[in-house]
Amino acid sequence: MATNGSPELLIVMASGATPDQTEHVLARLQEAGVDARVTRGRESTVIGAIGERELLATLPLEGYPGVEQVLPILKPYKLVSREVSPDPTIIDVDGRKIGDQFFGLIAGPCTVEYREQTLETARAVNEAGATWLRGGAFKPRTSPYTFQGLGEEALVILREAREETGLPVVTELMDPRHVEAVLDAADVIQIGARNMQNFMLLAEVGRADKPVLLKRGPSASVEELLMAAEYVAREGNERIVLCERGIKTFERTTRYTLDLGSVAVLKHETHLPVIVDPSHATGRHDLVAPMARAALAAGADGVMIDVHPHPSEALCDGPQALTPDEVATLGAELSALAGALGRPMA
Ligand code: PEP
Numbered sequence: 001m002a003t004n005g006s007p008e009l010l011i012v013m014a015s016g017a018t019p020d021q022t023e024h025v026l027a028r029l030q031e032a033g034v035d036a037r038v039t040r041g042r043e044s045t046v047i048g049a050i051g052e053r054e055l056l057a058t059l060p061l062e063g064y065p066g067v068e069q070v071l072p073i074l075k076p077y078k079l080v081s082r083e084v085s086p087d088p089t090i091i092d093v094d095g096r097k098i099g100d101q102f103f104g105l106i107a108g109p110c111t112v113e114y115r116e117q118t119l120e121t122a123r124a125v126n127e128a129g130a131t132w133l134r135g136g137a138f139k140p141r142t143s144p145y146t147f148q149g150l151g152e153e154a155l156v157i158l159r160e161a162r163e164e165t166g167l168p169v170v171t172e173l174m175d176p177r178h179v180e181a182v183l184d185a186a187d188v189i190q191i192g193a194r195n196m197q198n199f200m201l202l203a204e205v206g207r208a209d210k211p212v213l214l215k216r217g218p219s220a221s222v223e224e225l226l227m228a229a230e231y232v233a234r235e236g237n238e239r240i241v242l243c244e245r246g247i248k249t250f251e252r253t254t255r256y257t258l259d260l261g262s263v264a265v266l267k268h269e270t271h272l273p274v275i276v277d278p279s280h281a282t283g284r285h286d287l288v289a290p291m292a293r294a295a296l297a298a299g300a301d302g303v304m305i306d307v308h309p310h311p312s313e314a315l316c317d318g319p320q321a322l323t324p325d326e327v328a329t330l331g332a333e334l335s336a337l338a339g340a341l342g343r344p345m346a
């Protein structure tokens with residue numbers, strides 16, 4: 001029996017089905033009290049039918065004109081799966097796109113520390129060809145004794161950086177009590193690795209009218225990441241970017257172990273864009289560029305990079321930060337590589 005309205009069946013319309021035939025199926029589903037979700041794909045139109053299995057079983061779905069196939073959705077994730085939406089999703093913020101052919105460079109300070117540090121970094125990443133600007137205001141720190149971020153003061157600085165550069169801002173939301181303030185400043189809401197399974201927070205951003213950048217928890221499986229994304233999508237917000245940022249293993253030479261295999265798996269399983277954060281994954285500035293290039297080659301839709309004008313003085317994650325010069329070089333390399341792969345940096 002279906003629980004909590006999970007989509008149970010995929011109704012695949014024939015490639016020659018008319019819009020009227022699709023409407024007819026939708027009307028029958030509605031009459032029966034079954035919710036439906038339509039995806040008009042390049043190849044064909046697919047309807048996800050959401051309702052009790054027993055109720056769905058009473059409908060003669062296969063007999064409706066234009067219906068080619070009726071299939072159960074077998075994966076535990078539904079709305080985010082490729083089965084339900086075969087075409088890749090593009091996240092477009094003010095014309096700056098990530099997903100499908102568009103490869104994105106998200107770059108900026110790990111943490112907003114002070115106005116000049118952030119503005120200088122924002123100018124540098126803009127010059128380097130960044131798509132979106134990152135910057136933490138509320139920081140999830142392992143130790144309660146380290147810098148926790150400037151909070152609302154940082155949001156004011158990020159707003160100024162966006163006004164000056166035109167770059168959409170990605171910043172992390174840690175607490176539902178900050179949702180209004182963060183939504184006011186952010187173009188994209190980041191859910192950090194530590195909060196990947198904070199289900200209340202996921203539902204909160206699922207009700208927001210802004211894209212969500214969801215980072216993989218360091219101990220979370222790929223399936224758990226997809227289920228976390230499903231929590232967001234289920235509330236109505238399907239503008240989600242997934243981010244691989246390294247997982248915990250026995251290896252000690254890098255901060256985490258960058259799991260690039262997950263990128264290829266995710267690209268297979270979901271229509272959502274998948275990006276890689278080589279900064280947090282490796283914790284080493286010398287490994288950021290090679291892993292960013294590898295991410296692009298592995299099929300990622302973008303990378304997220306920490307940048308600081310003076311990494312040795314950074315209050316957070318200095319060892320993994322690129323300088324403005326280094327991000328300029330990386331931006332040029334990625335743009336050339338992405339171009340060669342037919343994936344413009346937008
Ligand atoms: C970050 O991107 O600012 C961050 C804290 O990363 P993560 O959540 O992946 O640790």
Ligand code: MN
Nearest residue numbers: 110280316317
């Ligand atoms: Mn960091």
